[in-house]
Amino acid sequence: xxxxxxxxxxxxxxLGIGERLLPRSDFTLCQQVVLIGSGMIWNVYFGVxxxxxxxxxxxxxxxxxxxxxxxxxxxxxxxxxxxxxxPLFIQFFFAYFLFLSLKQVAPVFTPFxxxxxxxxxxxxxxxxxxxxxxxxxALLSIPKGDIEAADAYGFSGWTRFRRIVWPTMLRLAWxxxxxxxxxxxxxxxxxxxxxxxxxxxxxxxxxxxxYFADKTFNPFVPYPIxxxxxxxxxxxxxxxxxxxxxxxxxxxxxxxxxxxxFRINAIR
Amino acid sequence: xxxxxxxxxxxxxxxxxxFYASFGTVLLLLAITAPVALGFGFAGAMAARSxxxxxxxxxxAYIAIVRGVPDIAFFLFFVIALDQGFEWLRxxxxxxDWDQPIRQGSDFVVCDAAKLPLNASAQxxxxxxxxxxxxxxxxxxxxxxxxxxxxxAMRAVPRAQIETAEAYGMTHRQSFWRILVPQMWVYALPxxxxxxxxLIKATPLLFLLGVEDIVYWARELGGTKNPRFTxxxxxxxxxxxxxxxxxxxLVFTKVSEVVLDRVMARLTHGQATSGxxxxxxxx
Numbered sequence: 001x002x003x004x005x006x007x008x009x010x011x012x013x014x015l016g017i018g019e020r021l022l023p024r025s026d027f028t029l030c031q032q033v034v035l036i037g038s039g040m041i042w043n044v045y046f047g048v049x050x051x052x053x054x055x056x057x058x059x060x061x062x063x064x065x066x067x068x069x070x071x072x073x074x075x076x077x078x079x080x081x082x083x084x085x086x087p088l089f090i091q092f093f094f095a096y097f098l099f100l101s102l103k104q105v106a107p108v109f110t111p112f113x114x115x116x117x118x119x120x121x122x123x124x125x126x127x128x129x130x131x132x133x134x135x136x137x138a139l140l141s142i143p144k145g146d147i148e149a150a151d152a153y154g155f156s157g158w159t160r161f162r163r164i165v166w167p168t169m170l171r172l173a174w175x176x177x178x179x180x181x182x183x184x185x186x187x188x189x190x191x192x193x194x195x196x197x198x199x200x201x202x203x204x205x206x207x208x209x210x211y212f213a214d215k216t217f218n219p220f221v222p223y224p225i226x227x228x229x230x231x232x233x234x235x236x237x238x239x240x241x242x243x244x245x246x247x248x249x250x251x252x253x254x255x256x257x258x259x260x261x262f263r264i265n266a267i268r
Numbered sequence: 269x270x271x272x273x274x275x276x277x278x279x280x281x282x283x284x285x286x287f288y289a290s291f292g293t294v295l296l297l298l299a300i301t302a303p304v305a306l307g308f309g310f311a312g313a314m315a316a317r318s319x320x321x322x323x324x325x326x327x328x329a330y331i332a333i334v335r336g337v338p339d340i341a342f343f344l345f346f347v348i349a350l351d352q353g354f355e356w357l358r359x360x361x362x363x364x365d366w367d368q369p370i371r372q373g374s375d376f377v378v379c380d381a382a383k384l385p386l387n388a389s390a391q392x393x394x395x396x397x398x399x400x401x402x403x404x405x406x407x408x409x410x411x412x413x414x415x416x417x418x419x420x421a422m423r424a425v426p427r428a429q430i431e432t433a434e435a436y437g438m439t440h441r442q443s444f445w446r447i448l449v450p451q452m453w454v455y456a457l458p459x460x461x462x463x464x465x466x467l468i469k470a471t472p473l474l475f476l477l478g479v480e481d482i483v484y485w486a487r488e489l490g491g492t493k494n495p496r497f498t499x500x501x502x503x504x505x506x507x508x509x510x511x512x513x514x515x516x517x518l519v520f521t522k523v524s525e526v527v528l529d530r531v532m533a534r535l536t537h538g539q540a541t542s543g544x545x546x547x548x549x550x551x
Contacts, residue, residue: 086517087469093483094514097490097507186338193340193476210344217376219352223345231336 003030014038014202022201022211029221032212036225039205040233045116046204047185050123054131057124059166061132066139076132083129088122088187092194095122115196123191127184131177138173139165171248178241182234205229278500287485291516294471294482297403302467304407306460309414316419331416339409340473346405347477351384358382395480402477410467417459422448424455454535461528468521472513486510 009019011034023031064076083091099112112118142165150164170177189206192198198207205226212222278284315327355378356370363379370377380386385393425448433443475483490506536543 081522082514082518085521086514087472089472089475090483090510090513090517093486094507094510097504097510100504101507189338189340206338206341206344209341213344213348217348218371219345219348223341226341227337230338230341234336 003028003034006030006034010034011038012041014041014204014208016200016202020200024215027212027216032208032222033225035208035212036205036222037229039203039208040229042115042191042202042204043185043188044233046120046123046188046191047181049120050127050188051181051184054124054127057128058131058135061128062135062139062169065132065136079125080129080133080136083126084133088126089190089194091122091126092119092190092196095119096195113196114199115191119191119196123184123188126187127180130180130184131173134173134176134180135169137176138169141172142168167248174241174245174248178238178245181241182237185233185237186230274500278502281500283485283489286480287482287489290480290482290485293399293479294474297399297406297471297474298467300403301406301410302464304403305410305414305467308407308411309416309418312411312415313418313422316415317422327415330412331419333412339470340476342409343405343473343476346408347401350401350404352376355382355384358384398477399479402474402479405477406467406470410463410470413463413466414460417456417463418452420459421452421456425451457528457532457535461524461532464524464528465521468524469517482513482516486513 006028007030010031012018013022013035015038022035061076061079064072065080067073096113096118099109099118102109103113112121146164146168147160150160155164189204192203192207198204201207201211203211209222209226213219216222312327312330315323316331318324318327355376359366359370359378359382362381366379368377385397429447429451430443433447438446472481472483474481486509487506490504490509492504493501495501532543533547537547
């Protein structure tokens with residue numbers, strides 16, 4: 001069987017399109033590369049959607065924590081504390097069993113017990129908490145002069161937020177937010193190891209990698225393939241976020257632009 | 269009242285006692301891993317700083333490689349790779365006249381004497397070996413993070429300090445151990461305390477490495493219990509068990525945060541850093 005046929009059979013296997021059965025013996029390198037790559041679809045799906053939706057909640061949470069009103073501040077602080085203070089792995093387990101129990105009460109929750117909705121909700125809340133903390137830190141370090149200048153020009157309320165506070169917050173938070181995005185994508189690999197079932201073996205990249213490692217008892221092929229995919233994904237992310245960073249800082253002289261520094265914050 | 273008695277009995281069954289003991293497993297893992305990972309990190313940072321050609325590349329590669337790849341991939345990889353590596357080494361030593369290949373199709377075959385642990389060993393030896401593999405895996409991965417933090421901290425020590433040491437005639441080695449290392453900790457502490465939090469939050473991954481930890485027992489005990497097989501039947505309680513774990517981790521990270529903040533306040537006292545300056549002004 002040529003590699004092209006393998007791609008046709010297994011390229012979209014993680015979505016349930018193509019060959020139904022996974023290869024069981026005589027694994028070729030091509031099969032491993034194609035199937036693990038097919039699993040990456042799920043990692044990208046979870047990462048992109050959680051990041052895009054979490055961004056808005058994160059802004060709201062950051063503003064909540066920044067506000068003087070305790071009715072807004074306290075819930076935001078607790079939200080951030082709960083999601084940043086506990087392991088994502090446990091959050092996944094808890095959410096899965098919570099949705100299972102809710103399903104008994106209200107059938108509305110049936111889709112939440114499958115990974116594509118349930119895990120996405122957890123990742124959405126989780127990244128909102130982590131990015132909310134980053135945005136809150138950025139709000140605290142907005143230069144006083146910027147706000148005073150906005151007041152002097154007669155900006156207030158929504159316009160001041162939209163034109164002055166929010167762009168500055170994003171600009172200051174962007175390097176840290178890039179890290180958060182990278183580690184969110186890494187965290188998506190936990191989904192299928194934490195209760196959420198991979199129906200009909202439609203799993204993510206790590207799911208297939210560990211499948212091959214278990215079957216061949218040889219970790220030295222599938223995991224480096226997975227590593228290659230993730231390094232490529234990380235580079236793409238850094239590229240995209242770097243472009244946005246350039247746009248956010250376009251009004252500043254080059255020397256004063258915040259440099260993108262990549263720090264480790266790893267597992268959640 | 270009978271409810272209370274029921275719960276009192278239910279929560280003290282043998283399996284529940286194993287569940288409580290597994291919290292000890294987690295703490296034990298942290299207690300062993302933290303210093304070992306710090307050691308790995310120190311070695312990695314020293315290697316990355318060295319001027320010897322292959323050594324500094326190895327150090328830098330060790331630091332860099334954990335950045336781009338998800339950590340659980342490392343956990344899953346190292347646990348098998350280390351196991352096979354040890355068995356392969358023992359195989360080379362103990363069975364030199366073995367002529368078959370090690371990898372036969374999908375099997376990894378070493379001679380019986382090289383098996384780790386030996387087939388005849390007691391159950392607790394198997395469990396301890398599994399736990400030690402997990403500790404080593406954690407130490408390698410977190411050692412890379414610690415190496416990154418320490419490497420940064422070593423570079424944060426003002427250059428003038430080293431120059432002064434050299435002016436006094438200290439050798440490279442002396443200035444490293446006597447000037448650089450004692451001063452770098454205050455720069456490393458924020459990174460290391462962050463790493464400690466990350467390490468706490470990574471402990472549930474023990475479950476993936478095949479150790480019977482709190483996640484294992486929470487799944488085991490919470491599942492629906494049929495009256496035919498147990499004196500304490502109940503429905504699906506896994507949600508509540510995981511809620512307990514969630515609270516455990518929240519309390520643990522909160523306590524760590526408070527303690528580490530105090531340590532940081534103690535260490536910055538009187539230092540010529542912005543933190544120390546703020547303390548001076550507040551006093």
